[in-house]
Amino acid sequence: MKIKTKLTFGVGLLFLMILALVIISGWYVNQLRKDTNNILVANYNTLQYSRNMLLSLEDINLNNRNIEIFQKNLDLQQANVTEIGEIEITNLLVKHFNLLKENSKDSAILSTIRKDISELMRLNMEAIDRKSNIADSTAENAIIMISLTGTLCFLIAFILLVNLPSNIANPIKELTDSIKEIAGQNYKKRVHFASHSEFGDLATSFNTMAEKLEEYSESKLDKIIKGKKRIETLIDNMHDPVIGIDEMNKVLFVNNEAVKISGVNRSDLIDQPIQEIALTNDLIKDLIKDINNPENINNTTKTLKIFADNKESYFEKEIIDINIIPTGEQTTNFIGKVILLRNITPFKELDMAKTNFIGTVSHEFKTPISSIEMSVRLLKNERIGKLNEEQKELIIGIEEDTSRLLKITGELLNMTQVESGSIQINQSLDEIRPMLEYAVHANKSAAEQKQILINIDIQDGISSVIMDSEKTAWVLTNLLSNAIRYSHENSSIKIDVHRKNDKILFSISDTGQGIQTEYLDKIFERYFRIPGTKKDGTGLGLSISKEFIEAQGGEIWVESDFGAGSTFYFTLNLPRENYL
Secondary structure (H helix, E strand, O other): OOHHHHHHHHHHHHHHHHHHHHHHHHHHHHHHHHHHHHHHHHHHHHHHHHHHHHHHHOOOOOOOOHHHHHHHHHHHHHHHHOOOOHHHHHHHHHHHHHHHHHHOOHHHHHHHHHHHHHHHHHHHHHHHHHHHHHHHHHHHHHHHHHHHHHHHHHHHHHHHHHHHHHHHHHHHHHHHHHHHHHHHOOOOOOOOOOOOOOHHHHHHHHHHHHHHHHOOOOOOOOHHHHHHHHHHHHHHHHOOEEEEEOOOOEEEEEEEEHHHEEEEEHHHOOOOOHHHHOOOHHHHHHHHHHOOOOOOOOOOEEEEEEEEEEEEEEEEEEEEEEOOOOOOOOOOEEEEEEEEEEEEEEHHHHHHHHHHHHHHHHHHHHHHHHEEEEEEHHOOOOOOOOOOOOHHHHHHHHHHHHHHHHHHHHHHHHHHHHHOOOOOOOOEEOHHHHHHHHHHHOOOHHHHHHHOOEEEEEEEEOOEEEEEHHHHHHHHHHHHHHHHHHHHOOOOOEEEEEEEEOOEEEEEEEEOOOOHHHHOOOOOOOOOOOOOOOOEEEEEEEHHHHHHHOOOOOOOOEEEOOOEEEEEEEEEEEEHHHOO
C-alpha cells in the first residue's frame, strides 16, 4: 500500500472519529443546556414571583404599594405558565386576588391566596426535581457515549502511533544517512527499499541522482551549469531590458525585454560585436555611444525615448562596468559591461501630466492677478476716490500679495517650460550694464526698506556678452532678490563682473547668514528650501536659474561661509572676437 493511502486512511479515520466525538459531545451538551435552562429559567422565575407575592401579602391591608407589587408579579406569572395544572392554579390565584382587592380585610381570602401560592410553588418544585432527574439521565448517557467514542479514537490513534511512524521514519532515516554520505562527496552510496511504496520510487530517483553526481564530481560542471541557469532565468524574467557584453564588446546575453524593444532576434545578437549590430540598429547605436566615446564617464544615467509597447516609452539608461579580482591577485580586471534600461514611462507620464496642469493653472492665474494689480494701482492713484489710512494699508498689503502671486505664477510658468523642454533661448550680443541696472531697479524698493547698499563692479574692457537678455535678467533679479531677503539691515551687496578665461563671470555676494555646508549641493534642486528658514519662497527660483544659465552654455554654483554670507556665481560666453 502506498504511504499516501496509508496516511489518508489512518488520519481520515481518526478525523472521522474525532468529528463523531465532537458531534456527540456537542449534542449532549446542548441537551444538558436545554434541561438546565428548563430548570433555571421558567420554574425558578415562578418561585421568585410566588415569593414576592407572599411577601406583599404580609401588609397588603395597610399599604397600596404591596397591591401593586402583588399585581405585577401575578402578571409576570401569567406570562410564565409552563407546567401541567399551573394555568388552573394561576387562574384561581387571579380570581381570589380580584376578590381580595374588593375586600382587603377578609382574612379568609388571604388564607386562600396563600394556599394558591403554596400550591403553585409545590407544582414548580416538583417540576424542578423532575427536570433535574432528566438532566442527570442525559449527563449519564453523555458520559457513556463520549467515553465509548473516546476509547475508540484512542485505540485508532494508538494503532497509528505504533505502526505509522516506523513505516515512515525508518526509510527516511536510511535516506537521511545516505544523503549525508552524498554531502560528504561519497557518490558511490546507494539506497535499497524493497517496498512498493513511494520510498521505492524515491530510492530509484536517489540512486539515479547519485550516479549523475558521480559523473559530474570530477569536472564540477553541475555547479557551473546551475549557476548559469539561475543567472539566465533571473535576467530573462526582469521587466527591464538588459544587455551584457564582454571586454571585446561582444554580446554575451540579452533578455526578452531587450529583444522586444530592439527588434532584433536573439540569435542575431548573441556572440556578435555590438558595434556591428549598431550599424543597422539605431537603438543599439544610441545605447553604446557612451561606450564608444572615451570622453564620457562610465556609470552615468541618461533618459532615452523609445517606441515600445505600442507607445512612446521612456527608459533610464545605465552602463555598469564589471570588474573582478582574480584569485591571488591584487588588481581588478575588466571583463565587460552591462547595459541596463529602467522603464520610467509611468513616472514620466505622471510628471508630464503634473507639468501640463501647473502650466495651465499658472497661465489662467496670470490674467486675473494682473487685473487685480491694475485695480490696485487705480485705487492708489485715487481716481475712484480718496482712501483713508486703513484703506491705504490694506491696498499696500493687497499690492504686496499680488506681486508675490505674480512672481510665483511666473516661476511656475518658467518651470513648466523647463520640464516640458519647450524653453526658448534667444542668444545675441547684448550689453551687460543695462541688464544689471534693470535687476537693481527691480529690487530697489526691497533694498531701500532694509537700507542695503548695492555696489556694481564691472571689469574694464567688458561691455557685452552672448546671452538671452530676458532670461539672464530674470536670473540676476532672482539672485539679487535672494541676497536682499537674507541680508541684514544696513549691510551691502556686491555685484561683480569680470573675465575668466573665455567666459564672463558674474557674482552676487551678500553678508547674510550664509548656507550650511550640507545644503550647498541641494539648493539648486526643485522645491528645495533650507530647513528652518522663515523666508517666503517656492523653492523654484534657483532651480529655474540653473536651467536658464545651463541652456545658454554657462554654469552656476554657490560658495558660502555659514554665518558670514554667500556668493552665487554664473558664467556666460564671450563674443568670439574677444577669445584671443
